[in-house]
Amino acid sequence: MLKSLHALAGGVALLCATAMPIVAQDYPSKPVTVIVPFAPGGASDTIARLTTQIMQPNFAQPLVIENKPGATGAVGAGEVARSKPDGYTLMQASIGTYSTNLTLQPDATYDARKDLDMLTIAVRTPNALVTRPDFPANNVEEFVAELKKKPDALLFASSGAGSSDHLTAELFWQLTGTTAIHVPYKGGAPAQTDVMGGHADASFQNVGAIANFVKEGKMKILAVTGETRSPAFPDVPTFKELGIEGLDVYSWQAFSGPKGLPADIRTKLEKGLTEALNSPDLKPKLEAMGYEIVANDGAAADAFVAQEIDRWAKVIKDGNIKLEN
Amino acid sequence: MQGYRTKDFWAGAVYVALGLTAFLLGKGYSLGSAARMGPGYFPMVLSGLLVLIGLISIARGFLSGGEAVPRIHIRPAVLVIGATFFFAATIELLGAAIALPAALIMAAMASRLFRISPFAMLGAAAFTIFCLAVFVKGLGVPMPMFGALFGG
Amino acid sequence: MEILANLGLGFETAFSFWNLVYCLAGVFLGTAIGVLPGLGPTATIAMLLPVTFGLPPETALIMLAGIFYGAQYGGSTTAILVNLPGESSSVVTALDGYQMARKGEAGKALATAAIGSFAAGTVSTILIAFFAPALASVALSFGPHEYFSLMVLGLIASVVLASGSLLHALGMIVAGLIFGLIGTDVNTGTLRYTMGMPELADGISFVVLAMGIFGLGEILVNLEHEGQRSTALKKITGLMPSRADLKQIVAPVTRGTALGSVLGILPGGGAMLASFAAYALEKKASKTPERFGHGAIEGVAAPEAANNAGAQTSFIPMLTLGLPSNPVMALMIGAMIMQGIQPGPSVIEDQPVLFWGLIVSMWVGNLMLLVLNLPMIGLWVRMISIPYHYLFPCIVAFCAIGVFSLANQTFEIWLMGIFGLLGYVLRKLDCEPAPLLLGFILGPMLEEHLRRAMLVSRGDATTFLTRPISAVLIIVSVLLLVSILAPAVRSKREEAFVED
Missing domain, CATH: 3.40.190.150 (Bordetella uptake gene, domain 1)
Structure with a gap:
């Protein structure tokens, strides 16, 4: 019943629409x-x-x-x-x-x-690799070493299964040959909250979203995924500079x-x-x-x-x- | 048998039906482990729990009797719910200017006190204009004023 | 006294002419959209966001904040008048508020809600002014374990909401939990119970469920009784609460404010718990719990106070940490950033005009809500004294348009109709809908936090008891459960003795 009504409605709509040719000069006319x-x-x-x-x-x-x-x-x-x-x-x-x-x-x-x-x-917007404030590593090299020392143990927060930051983390693991536990959240904000609270170890988050948290010392930033350094963090290297190719993602x-x-x-x-x-x-x-x-x-x-x-x-x-x- | 007519029996039946449906539809979701619970863990636990509660309720209906189910009034249910369905089905075809007052009158007929009168028709028209002004014009709800049937 | 200087600055800002005008516009707009079912503050604020660019930052935020708490208030109005809780927080207000309205005390219920909200808003504003930075750290101390334990407590508390059979309260909670499972699983992205319908991928909207089960269900039951007595309403007895009423609500409002203020600080869903935690507390504390669910004035005052206090303190994590506890807060952060202000601890020092102006304006806004709404009560009450057979078709139409506007498609209307039928049948079987709605709200959060906590602790369930905050919450939950079950068990025994 619903289907056939929809079909009927669609058919009528199509008829009305095709009756009028589109001329760009008239665009937009509605x-x-x-x-x-x-x-x-x-x-x-x-x-x-x-x-x-x-x-x-x-x-x-x-x-x-x-x-x-x-x-x-x-x-x-x-x-x-x-x-x-x-x-x-x-x-x-x-x-x-x-x-x-x-x-x-x-x-x-x-x-x-x-x-x-x-x-x-x-x-x-590029992503940034951030960690909880008291995480032992201070650069990507130490971070990767930490990951290799404790395989499948560190907690990576993401803004959801299949989200862009989840996939960035996945790509990072693939490129560095490391493993970790993926902890999905419902959106970026709760993931960031748990990194700041020390309930998760690290995350890839949009630079714009975490800039202030880093400046306040509530997170540590290790690197950014952009082709070039972020204007907000001129001192933070890109993964490319660090020799990790293929992680220039946005x-x-x-x-x-x-x-x-x-x-x-x-x-x-x-x-x-x-x-x-x-x-x-x-x-x-x-x-x-x-x-x-x-x-x-x-x-x-x-x-x-x-x-x-x-x-x-x-x-x-x-x-x-x-x-x- | 009094048991079949009690509220507890039928409430239990609703729980069991819901629980079983949830169980059957959720059968395929993986259960996972304690550390990494799968998407099927909660559905399994909850549907089992609901079936259990349903069975207890059914048993209570038989054992302690209790109140019988009062009469379900079919006419208002059909007209009121039908009015929402009618509105959903025709809004794109007829547009709010026609589907809304029609649904209003249909819902109103569920009341035994309602009579189609010039006053009622006028009221429906006024209310429709109010809704169109507030929702479609004011708040920008993308609801067609006149539907596809009228080229809208 | 630095705080006095700060508050002075706040008053100066909040009472500037244009800020007052925009504050008024905000609360008025908020109330209006709160009253219309289906429309929420998020959509309205998103639409207005580009418009606020032209305004100074503090003025923009004052108006947006006004929309937020105005909408919270408006949602309670429809919950009381026609049993339509437009926001999840007003479900509990509907329980006793609507019963009061049926007894002819709609005016009193609305006034109680307004007064309770205002009192709570005043206290929580003072709280923010004095303790915001200190309270911010509380927000970060809650991890997945703590939230899970909090949700358990909330779920057990929701059993208290039912006034009838314990078994059916449990049944409805579990049914609500199952409805809450529908949609995409947060942890794996699996689609559950969507039956191939992409419209269900994000789950059922609370509004659809509430409009169907509460709103339409109620209408169908009311239609049975018409003619027998004067439809839904008895004679209106007095618009304002009496002195005795006011005395009666002092303690509930105080308790509700305290509870709401604490829960509101938690960004992971604490504010949602505020209103019904307060209701459960009142019912447990009351000497006459049997009045609850049948128009107890405390059952309106406490949750309204808690809800408003929570709405105010949910600004704490936003202002001091830049953490949004709900989509509205996320939008406000967006508005601040676009105005060139980075939310965070430095806001208090760097932007004193904005911070203190906003805080004082929240109090001013609450005062405006009170002044705006007390005179409106007469109008509202007159509106529901329209003969029911003219009123209810309009409610049905409002619901249909409201749920359509959620995703701008008809799918939600069909769903609402189906839930309306379910709500009617459940009502006929003496199954109360409130526990179902609460299960529906809490379920997804409960599951999400449990699975995350287990993932984080590698499957070790004892962490719920070894972490102090979590352990305390679990202990309180157990105590509450015992206190709920004990009377039920006792009465069963008494029954058994009687039968012997």
Whole structure:
């Protein structure tokens, strides 16, 4: 009953929509919905709201944020993938939705490569390896030695099974040939709390999220995963400098739309979004939160997403990480 | 047999049914070890516990009798719950401007005191306008005003 | 007296004209969204966040904080009036508050809630002012073991909430725990009980369960009785609590404030426990526990005080450590960072205007809530004296729109309908819904902390007893369990003797 009603509704909607050809000159002729497949208040939601707010004055129609949370963004992303590529349904989501979900959720109803057109990678932030304040190691070398001395014993807090910081830890273990116990939490904040309280030993956390805790001496920072040193911690080395290659990882946020966006509409959206991200009203605010502005074009973003999907698929496979079903 | 008619018997039956469903659906989740409990550990313990509580309740219904189950009123249940289902099913097709007052009237019919009157219709219309103004316009709930049927 | 100088600065900031205006706007907006079912402070604050950029940091935070505690207050209003607890903390308020409303004492219940909240808000504001930095360390001393033991205590306390059979209280708690399992397992990412529906991957929303089992279930039961007597309400007897009532709630409010203040400091879910821990405590402490669940005024005063005190002290870990204890706090931290302020211990020294201004404004905001809401009581009471057959369809519609707005899809409406039927059937079988909701709230936290604690201690369960805070909590739980079971066992024996 529900199914057939949905089908009927969908059919009618399609009829109405196909009756009108899309002309880019007319775009946008009605409000544009930006789906955020996470709850209000999270990183993806904040990026979406801030960027669209700055973009709004130069955009002829309202940009409306719609939160469709569920399954690391898979619920909302599936809906975007199935929507009509007319530029009136867009999405702002995270690395998990675009990249790791594809491997971790084999049943997901979308494939970021086949079903989505990227508009821009909005921002990225490297992770930092942090430890509890009284941890004996003071640099990565000592830390790895400690891990090797006590295999499968140190507690690595993460913001969830399959999250970007869990996978970063996994990659770190793989690259250094070490083992530890993964302790997942429900989000970054409780994981950080337990590292500070000494209830967990170490964690990979977004630099922006832990910067202040390190400055207050409540955590120790050993290294960052970026390609270059973090402006917040010019004295802290990158893993690359320390000779650990392949750990230049970032968490990132990106805008996209369903596959098959008309070229001129896509260009218009790319331009609007990247200009907003680089605007003096927004850029310093995002940087204060620990983000680096990427704001590349859609083609570059497409290539980057494909690369990230393959890279994390390998980490997940090598680490034998499964979200059992 | 009085036992079959007691509240305790039927409450127990509900617990057993819920517990068994949870057990059967959760059978496949791995139990893990004490140090690394699997996702199946809690479901197994809880569904077992609920079945046990259910059985005790059923036994109590037979042994100590107790109150009989009062009459379940079918009509209000069907109309009120039906109204929410109707709203869920038609909101995208008809839009809030039509699905909402229709659901309102349907729910209202669950009351024996309710009569369809011009006053009631006017009330439903006024309430619909209020909801559309507050939720759709004011708070930006993305609910179609007019549904797909009307090109919305 | 440095503290007086600081408070002076706080008053100066909080009483500046625009800060007062934004504080008022915040509490007003918060109350409004709190009253509308399904809408929470998180979504509202997220929407308003970009707007606050143009404001000075302290003004922005004063308004956002106002939305937060205003919403807590608004949630209790609907819990009392129509048995719709919009926030998990107002479940217990609904227990006796709604019964008071049915007895015609809705005004008194609302006023009690307002007065209790204000008193608690005042005390906890003073507490924050004097002890915030010292209390912050408490937040970090709680690890997985301590939280697990705390949740055990909470779960046992929730048995006390039921006014009927002990067996059914247990049954409903376990049923609630099972409903709480639905969704993604935190430890492994496994999807449990989702039956292939991605909409269930993040679990059932509390609001859906509460609207269905409490709200719709109640409506269906009420519809049975209409015509027999004047629907849901008896004659309204007085809007304000009498002097005797006020005297009666002094002790419960004090106890509730103390309990709520302590629990609110814990970022890992302490504030959620505050209201029903306070209710359980009152019922245990009362000489006439049988009145609870049938409109006991203490059953409204204590949890409301605890809830508000907890809401205030949950600002302590946020302000002094930068630790968010709930999504609203996380948003406030985001707002501070975007304003160029790094939350943490240095905030007190570096940003005295913001810190003390915010603290004093919380007290001002609570005062505004009181002033705003006491006159509103008459209006609310008049609203529920609308003939029930006109009122209830509107409640149904509010619920449906509210749960739709949670994830902007119809799935939640279907789910709410199903829970409505379940709630009706359970009510007919004398199974009380409150323990089910509490099991549902506590279950996921209980499991998460237990599994994490076991993982951290490598499977050694004795750590729950060797860590001092955890051990104390476990001992208190056992004592409470004994005190619950003892009367039940005794009455069974008496029954047996009578039958002999």
